[in-house]
Structure formats: structure tokens, C-alpha cells
Amino acid sequence: MNEYNFTSQVRTVWWEEATDGRAVVHMLDQSLLPQQVVYLQLTHEQQVADAIASLKVRGAPVIGVAAGFGMALALARFLEERTAAQVETTPTEIEAHLSEVGQLLRQTRPTAVNLFWAIERMRHCAQQACKEDASPHHIAAMLKAEAHAIAAEDVQACWQMGLYGAELIADGDTLLTHCNAGALATTGIGTALAPIYMAAHTGKRVHVFVDETRPILQGARLTAWELQQEGVPLTLITDNMAGYFMRQKSIQAIFVGADRIAANGDVANKIGTYSVAVLAHVHQIPLYVVAPCSTIDLELPSGEHIPIEQRKAEEVTTLYGIPIAPMDVAVANPAFDVTPHTYVTAIVTEKGIIRAPYGETLRAICTKN
Ligand SMILES: CSC[C@@H](O)[C@@H](O)C(=O)COP(=O)(O)O
Numbered sequence: 503m504n505e506y507n508f509t510s511q512v513r514t515v516w517w518e519e520a521t522d523g524r525a526v527v528h529m530l531d532q533s534l535l536p537q538q539v540v541y542l543q544l545t546h547e548q549q550v551a552d553a554i555a556s557l558k559v560r561g562a563p564v565i566g567v568a569a570g571f572g573m574a575l576a577l578a579r580f581l582e583e584r585t586a587a588q589v590e591t592t593p594t595e596i597e598a599h600l601s602e603v604g605q606l607l608r609q610t611r612p613t614a615v616n617l618f619w620a621i622e623r624m625r626h627c628a629q630q631a632c633k634e635d636a637s638p639h640h641i642a643a644m645l646k647a648e649a650h651a652i653a654a655e656d657v658q659a660c661w662q663m664g665l666y667g668a669e670l671i672a673d674g675d676t677l678l679t680h681c682n683a684g685a686l687a688t689t690g691i692g693t694a695l696a697p698i699y700m701a702a703h704t705g706k707r708v709h710v711f712v713d714e715t716r717p718i719l720q721g722a723r724l725t726a727w728e729l730q731q732e733g734v735p736l737t738l739i740t741d742n743m744a745g746y747f748m749r750q751k752s753i754q755a756i757f758v759g760a761d762r763i764a765a766n767g768d769v770a771n772k773i774g775t776y777s778v779a780v781l782a783h784v785h786q787i788p789l790y791v792v793a794p795c796s797t798i799d800l801e802l803p804s805g806e807h808i809p810i811e812q813r814k815a816e817e818v819t820t821l822y823g824i825p826i827a828p829m830d831v832a833v834a835n836p837a838f839d840v841t842p843h844t845y846v847t848a849i850v851t852e853k854g855i856i857r858a859p860y861g862e863t864l865r866a867i868c869t870k871n
Contacts, residue, residue, distance in 0.1 A: 561687020667697025
């Protein structure tokens, strides 16, 4: 599909049948990076749900892909158990099972809309197959194909976002990114990092400032790691240094991803993105949000309706399990914030670059599957 030589060969989530034919979802455990590169082999949907909730797999697009494979795995496993027990399975039972699995996966993380989008897409696929009177094993095969399609479309979308977004990068630019919106957050070359990779590999000299991204350091652990693997020059900074470098005129543009974009262009992304956006606005630095259409939630009129995940206090009070704050201190830990569309210079999707006013264009080009 593309000639881009992605040297690091990052693989986040994929499906592979074991030698005995059993379905297995393979997953890179991102919670251990960069110290350890460990791949998990998941054989139960509960393991997929736990992996999403505990950020072993994280980043909006790949959460959607993991949910798709999780649903396909759940049906394959269910049918295996039924066959072993010599019990026939009806389409109604399949739909009921997938509805339960959908509920399980929905409860993992509330903000990234790709999760809900993928679950609905998988359920819709099963409903269609059930209506057509397909056999249980045929329905399972269709679900597996649908999960693969979600992953393949993500690869393609990343590539397109890379092509479009690279137009916004000039030779010699120094860019800033927050959190990890790279290959690790997708099954392709990333969202916010895709234009950077594309620009670098077409000969533009780029340098990336990477916010460490407290509390759990997706920038320091993941973005720095994958940029280094790809040979893209970077400087790691703490989050509170971003303003200093913007004021020094060291940064020409900011590229971030998104977990959910409301119909008016308001963007939910990793906590701290809003602060970066306000600073960028003050310093007149363009802020580009790079996200596939599966991240756009046309049902929400504005960002204030986006559910914000609140995570546990230990993420703030400890670092790698070591306490850094007084015992029993009160803590707030919202995992995402919302950047108003007025601070967003453009939204780069796989269908093109969108500029304000966002509402109509987003609706026109991002009709859901
Ligand atoms: C292409 S990923 C875009 C976003 O999902 C990313 O910027 C982000 O906020 C990820 O948060 P995380 O909590 O690590 O899942």
C-alpha cells in the first residue's frame, strides 16, 4: 500500500490463530515501555478489557482496533466453548453475548470515541449476519474480517493524514507534540506523528520537542521512544517548559492527536493539551489536531458534552510505584481536557485538512460507517 519504510516495525495489536486454531489477540504492553518490550497473548475478552483499562494498549485509534479484535475474540471463544459442550448456538444468543461484551468493553475508558464507534460497528456487522441467517461460524468469520478491516482502515487513514499533514511542515521546522499520538497509538504510523514521519522521510529536516506528559509520561516513555527508533531528532522537555520554548520562538508548529472531536471542532485530548493550545494562541503558533474521522463525534454539539475520564490518585502521587507526595493528600486526575475549536488552527483527517468554521465541513466529510 505504501513505500514508507517504517524501520521500527512497531506492532501494537494484531490477531493470530494459535497452532491449535484458537483465536489469540496479540498486543504490545505499552505500560512497560521503554524499559521492556513485552507482547501479550490474550485469549479472553476480559483480558482485552483489562488491557484497555490499564493502558497496556492506549491511544484512541488503537483502542478502537483492540475493541474490534476483542469482540471477534469473544465470539470465537464463545462458539468454541459451545461446540466443546455440544450445544447449538442461535443468532439471538450470539447477539446477546456480543451485547454483553460490548458493555464490558464500553466500561473501560469513557473519552476516546473510537472505542464506542468500533463496538457499534462490530455489533452492526453481527446483526447483519444474523439477519442473513448465516451460520454461527460464518458470523464469527465475518466479525473477524470486520475487526481486520477496522485495523487496515486505520493503517490507511494514518498514511493519508501523514500525507496531508506533511504539507503543513516546512524544511527546518521545530515542532512540539504532547502525549503519544504516534504509531503506538494506532495500527499505522500514527496520527499527530504521521505528518512528522512523512516530512522527515521526504527529506525535510525536522526536530520535535516532546512534552513528557504527566502524570504517566506517554511523551517521555512512548513518543521519545518511537521517534528515537525512527531516527527523528527530538528534545524531551517537561510539560511546564513548553511556554519557555514558545516564547523563545523555538517552535514553529504544534501537532497533537485527539480522543474525541465534537461537531463544532472542540477537541478532547490528553490533559495538558489545553494549556499548550492557550500558549500557542498567545504566541501565534499554529496548533494542528490530527485525527481520523472515527475520532469525530458528530452527536455531541460541543466539547462540554465530552465525558472526561478521571483516573486513580496513584498516577499522580507516585512515579513507577515510588511515592512522591505526602500520604493521603487530596488529588485530582482528569486524564483529558477540552481545547475550544477557536484555538485549533486546522484539523487534519484522512480526508483532508479542515479549517474553521469546522461544523459543516466536519459533518460533510466525516459521515460514519
Ligand atoms: C492517536 S492518539 C490521540 C490520543 O488518543 C492521544 O493523544 C491521547 O490522549 C492518548 O491518551 P491515553 O490516555 O494514553 O490513551
